[in-house]
Amino acid sequence: MRRGPLGAGEKVQFTDRRGKKITDQIVEGGSTQTEHGLILHDDVIGGSEGMVVTTVSAKREAQTDPLHPERDAGKPWKAARAIGGWQYAVMRPRLADYVLSMPRGAQIMYPKDIAQVIQLGDIRSGHHVLESGAGSGAMSVNLLDAVGQAGSLTTIELRPDFARVAEANATLYYGERPSWWNLLTGDFDTVAATLPDHHFDRIVLDMLDPWNRLDQAWRAIAPGGVLVAYITTITQMSRMAEALRESGHWTEPAVQETLERSWKVQGLAVRPDHQMIGHTGFLVVCRAMAEGFDALKKRDRPAKDTVTDVDDLTAEEREAQLEDLELRDISDRKLRKVLRDLDRQVSSLAR
Structure with a gap:
């Protein structure tokens, strides 16, 4: 500082x-x-x-x-x-101010998401962290700050031009290129294959298809290490969560998003601002299992089918599935009462 x-x-x-x-x-x-x-x-x-x-x-x-x-x-x-x-x-x-103002090659992660990555990923001084996707360097600068010179950050960026942008932004922030940063370019699987087994304490993935990188990620991370994936869309988030469960190498994924709303405070005029930073991305967090041990899986109720596509069912099967999928949360008695009340109101309207 x-x-x-x-x-x-x-x-x-x-x-x-x-x-x-x-x-x-x-x-x-x-x-x-x-x-x-x-x-x-x-x-x-x-x-x-x-x-x-x-x-x-x-x-x-x-x-x-x-x-x-x-x-x-x-x-x-x-x-x-x-x-x-x-x-x-x-x-x-401040670091948050610097991140929002620095020149960008790719879209940056917002400070609200970066803070959650560091907190939920339990990224601290002395940790060895592997990051995929440098972008403009917003996450990289924060990770470098979190691990400090006692730790190390290895970043794999696919595009050399993005790597140059990230490196320049980090150099400007620290006044010199951080010596505890190993910035590599190339495909994640190819580059990660050259890294030592179970060396990294934490892994942060910010990429289009993180579910395709789980094999190399599990090989590189230490047992008990934390994996955090930043994903922007619902379909990506769902696919990532299912891939983690299917692999058996990771604990049950926890998924969350963070919304940010500022307030106006002037005398008695205290109210939320009209604009807020809403959805920017999902964080999928899990931990690595040790070799030879499969992750414990949450048991769903046998009657609850969350896999079958409703469009593949016949009309009779679809009707039978309504209760299992918990789409009908009103009793038959209550439904009859509602219908009688609506019939009465519609009849009164007609008269």
Whole structure:
């Protein structure tokens, strides 16, 4: 964690009185463009977190395209950017702020999901973690922070260009490339096959088809290790859960999603914000069984069929299945009462 004066090359977060945040790298002689003028980096370098900086007026002609000035005609915000005198508080960004503001090659995981991965995956200092799918590096940076230099992170990314994006974002966050990170490129099964058996304490999968990677994942993880898969759709989640059960190498999967809603708190005006971060993905969590031992399976009631496709049944079989599938949760007596009441109301309407 960095403390002390802000130095050139650092990422800094500027926040105005309306709560609008801008994250930028400060460099000598540089500036950050805002809606209210320029923040001069030389005014920030050498200063302290918590200071307030004031924007200066930009030249109006710099806000328009010199070759095609007609394109900027009638755009009042172009002139508004030239206005100075707007104040911003200066802070080093939190990790969550950095993740949301960093350049992206692929869609990132939201902080709410990352926090749950680390908590439910029990990822702590000293652990050896295997990650599949670096993307833009949001999860990787958090995993590196969680395991620390006492542990290690091995990341397998299919696309070399995504790996470069993730590596650059991690390097910018730490100020140098983390030495405890082994970033590999290639297909997960091919690369994972070169890794030692039962070496990793935790595995995090963020990929399209994690159910096809379970054999190599189980070979690489230590008995009792935790597997966490981040999956975006219901069909993927269902397929992953069934594959885990079918393999016999993993405990009963736990599935959850996290919703995030912020609140407005101003005097007596206390209410939820109109917008929230709803569904972003599912987390499927389970643990690895030891060799020679099959996972214990939950027993379903014999009368409850959750496998047969209802479209494959005859009309008679489909009717018989209604009670077994728990689709009818109202007694015959209650149903007759409801129908009598509705008949009475419809009759009254007709009269």
